[in-house]
Amino acid sequence: MTLRQFLLSTQTASAERRAEAAAALGRAYCHGNLAPEAAWEAKTALLALLDDGSALVRRALAEACAASPSAPRPLIVALASDQPEIACLVLARSPVLMDADLVDCAAIGCETTRSAIAGRADITMPVAAALAEVAGAPSLIVLARNGYAKVGIAALLRIVERHGDDARLREALLARPGIGIEVRHALAARVAEALSSFGLASGWLSRERGDRVHREARDCAALSLSDEAGEAGLARLVSHVRAQGQLxxxxxxxxxxxxxxxxxxxxxxxxxxxxxxxxxxxxxxxxxxxxxxxxxxxxxxxxxxxxxxxxxxxxxxxxxxxxxxxxxxxxxxxxxxxxxxxxxxxxxxxxxxxxxxxxxxxxxxxxxxxxxxxxxxxxxxxxxxxxxEADDRRSAGFLPEAVAIPAMPSADETAVSDRISRVLDELPEAIITSYRAEQERRQAETTDAVLDGLSDALMASFLASREPVPDQGKAPAVELVTAAEETTQVPMLVAVPSREPVAQDGPDLVESLISESIMASYRTDRLRMAA
Structure with missing residues (x-):
């Protein structure tokens, strides 16, 4: 369809059909890959639709082109000056509008359009300053709640000066992070003024006493703010108070x-x-x-x-x-x-x-x-x-997380045993029982590992030595002490380091677990086999 055909069709179609055609044309221009000649014709048709007498058509254009960065700038500027319900669509979202456009719209617009501007995510300090000068309390509340807006200290002070008597605005400003100690003091002063005026209007205070209450509350607020101001903030607070004539x-x-x-x-x-x-x-x-x-x-x-x-x-x-x-x-x-x-x-x-x-x-x-x-x-x-806390410490004493036992030398076995006994006496009975069971298990595993590594001849000799021998026999009976009995007689804490080579400790383990008679028999067999 050519440009002429499109314009002729919009003259005879209903407002709803024209709005649908305008929206489709706007989306095609903003989001379609049109050829240069087709793009020029589409842009001309969009600008021509601005003269349509139906607000539905212009609203459809605003909805289709508001968020697009490639929308025609003359179209967006014209829509920003349209009726408030149409202008708000582009004022709130369009990235085509510059700061000068927003400042001009804030100056000549109504509170609805100013609220749309105040809610933009890219509000700069000049635009915020313009709103602070001309906007009303509803628009300024939207600006104060906009966390993305960049608002300077001077603009915030101007907002407090113009509309500081609005409680919702004061609340929104106090909830805004980083408002500056000067703004906080100005808000505190306006709260003191509001309370004094309320007492005066209610007949509770005379004018002189109300003025004194206002002044003293304002001074107390300044001193309270100084407690948390820091060095730089304190200097700014003093300068602000002096500029206000209150120092x-x-x-x-x-x-x-x-x-x-x-x-x-x-x-x-x-x-x-x-x-x-x-x-x-x-x-x-x-x-x-x-x-x-x-x-x-x-x-x-x-x-x-x-x-x-x-x-x-x-x-x-x-x-x-x-x-x-x-x-x-x-x-x-x-x-x-x-x-x-x-x-x-x-x-x-x-x-x-x-x-x-x-x-x-x-x-x-x-x-x-x-x-x-x-x-x-x-x-x-x-x-x-x-x-x-005392109950918690007593409860924790029955189940300690860890018990650190210092390393003790093996030279003096009596001293070692006494120190271990003192440590064991201080431990709960449940830990002692668990420790003894663990020691029995480890000693049994160590004994089995040593016996599995011995030769068949040595095992046969060891088993023969366990059988009962007559009194006239040469080999004395082997008296074995079980691991449980030995642990019961001398409770010890043994720290066994993890070492891979077992053969290095083999002779020591054999001599500690097998009697001298068996070892003598084993040595005799080895000499006979060698001969």
Whole structure:
């Protein structure tokens, strides 16, 4: 069919037949090996079908060409600007669209098309930044849940700034790996703001108290994040907090009084421009002139200097071993020292500071009570775990996995026997019985192997020696001790190394298992045969 015939047939056919023909033509162009002239005619026909008034035809084109990298770019761009149910097919899957196309569609599209763009597997940072600027919360939730999307820290912060009050969006962002400590702090601040607003709307808090709760919760979140930030993350957190205008004297004082010294060092270093190592050294000498200069250079109020010096002095005493306290107790002592240092100051100047320190003291007392309560609650569980471990050790003692018996010299047989007896006394009876049975079996196999290797004459002489002999006989009776009796009398642990040549140990085994009379008879027979 020629191009003209195809176009003429689409003018008289129904919408369903035109949709079927459009889908077949799209698949033939994208997946068939058409000749250049036929491919040009098919492309022209596909572009002509964009003017079809039926959405079924355009949808069929989108379904046939959406995932193909060889689809005509003008066709895909036109379909991306079509109705949302048609545009979403190509916006979500088409590899033909470039970042500029996606950014333009995000800017002029609706939330449905933006959600389709946000769900693509190849979202780049420019496209994510564009979505962060114009998209709504539903589209941004799809973007946050897209693990393949590359979203920068700046875009994430912009998302939190625009739609941080949406709980589903905050949850999706927190579940996303690698969002950065700055984004986590921004989310914590928005949660604190939401809780404060809820309390204010419910009539539980006044506006002033709500603002204080918001501020203190935000500061506590920053200090909690600093505990697991690391060196690089801590520097980024301090820079972010300062950029947000939240790195103030109250936050630094809270960090010192809650023993978050790394955060205090990083904050003072960022404010003063000194190195963190230099700041740490000055903080360890709080009464010196260097720390006073650091305090002024960081821009902190002079009213805080006596309180901070007193708190750092208590911390230094504990660090150098002068006071054997730590944790919440040390924090409370530091706060008490700070309060004592503020008593000599004018009340009008120190009123707000005394109130702040009093709140810190109450928080430290509550934290100490929580730690004590947790320790008391965990004590029965620890005792139960210790009892279970003790029972397991006792149970394991009856069935040891291995018993290591040290090698003993054979020079002093009495000492060897005593040491073996002590080892055997410590072993369970079941192991002793099993060991004796194994030894009897091994000794029987060794005896049979030695006897099978002897000559017929020697065996005949050996069997004759076992028969009863009259008293006047020359050959004395052979008194044999069975392997079981011998093992019962002298229990020994014998380590037999595996050696292939048996003939090397033959004479020793013969002399140990056969009596002297038999050996003398055997030697006599051998001499007679040799003669």
């Amino acid at each position: 103030n004297a109250g936050l630094i004082l809270r960090a010192i009084l809650t023993l978050r010294m790394p955060f205090a060092e990083a904050a003072l270093a960022d404010l003063s421009g000194l190195s963190r190592a230099r700041v740490a050294g000055l903080m360890f000498e709080p009464r010196g002139a260097g720390f006073s200069a650091l305090h002024r250079r960081a821009g902190l109020p002079s009213l805080l200097l006596p309180a901070i010096q007193a708190a750092l002095s208590a911390w230094r005493e504990a660090a150098t071993g002068g006071a054997e306290i730590e944790g919440a107790r040390l924090a409370r002592r530091m706060i008490e020292r700070a309060l004592t240092a503020c008593e000599d100051m004018p009340f009008a100047e120190s009123r707000s500071l005394m109130a702040l320190l009093a709140r810190f003291e109450a928080e430290a007392a509550r934290e100490e009570a929580r730690q004590h309560a947790r320790s008391l609650a965990d004590e029965p569980e620890r005792e139960q775990m210790l009892r279970i």
